[in-house]
Amino acid sequence: MSAGRILVVDDDPQIRRVMRTTLSAAGYEVTAVSTGDEAIESVRVNRYDLILLDMNLPGLNGMDGVETCRMVRAARPPLDTAIIMLTVRDAEKDKVAALDAGADDYVTKPYSTPELLARIRAALRRLPSSPEASPRQV
Numbered sequence: 001m002s003a004g005r006i007l008v009v010d011d012d013p014q015i016r017r018v019m020r021t022t023l024s025a026a027g028y029e030v031t032a033v034s035t036g037d038e039a040i041e042s043v044r045v046n047r048y049d050l051i052l053l054d055m056n057l058p059g060l061n062g063m064d065g066v067e068t069c070r071m072v073r074a075a076r077p078p079l080d081t082a083i084i085m086l087t088v089r090d091a092e093k094d095k096v097a098a099l100d101a102g103a104d105d106y107v108t109k110p111y112s113t114p115e116l117l118a119r120i121r122a123a124l125r126r127l128p129s130s131p132e133a134s135p136r137q138v
Contacts, residue, residue: 003027004049004124009039009068010086011058019052026117034058036068043072048081049124055087055098066101073102082123086111 006028008019016032023030031046033039036057043051051072055065063071069083084105085098095106104123107116 002029004120005029005047006031006120007039007042007046007048007051008032009034009036009051009057009065010054011035011056012054015054022113022117023120028120036063036065036071039068040071043075043079043081048079049127050082050084050120052084052086052120053103055085055089055094066097069098069101069103080127082127084119084123086116 003026006023008016008023008030010016010019010032011034013034016034020030020032031042031048033042034057039051039053040063042048053065053069057063057065057068065085065087069085072079072081072083082104083102084107085103086107086109087094087098088109090108098106104126105119107119
């Protein structure tokens with residue numbers, strides 16, 4: 001049985017590869033995409049327990065991680081999905097923007113794997129249990 005379904009959104013292929021390996025080894029089902037546009041498309045058709053979202057994303061419409069987070073939070077019906085922002089940005093204004101956009105947590109790179117896994121477990125504990133969700137409008 002899976003520990004949960006996680007969507008990794010990062011434009012760096014090496015980070016996506018490492019995250020997929022690390023999270024899979026910890027028992028999670030992992031999907032990885034490289035842009036906010038791909039993330040939005042993926043949450044339209046799949047249910048995720050948690051999204052690990054890079055703040056600095058390229059996109060067809062210039063959609064960064066904060067805008068992607070806002071769009072996920074605006075989904076109808078609302079998603080019971082935790083969002084953790086992963087970023088090199090450590091300025092207070094960036095943290096505030098991400099949290100105000102709907103992120104549940106904010107982790108700056110570089111981060112330790114044990115700490116990230118602990119933050120994932122903590123975020124997942126706070127989610128309400130819910131049956132498989134119906135298709136979403138994002």
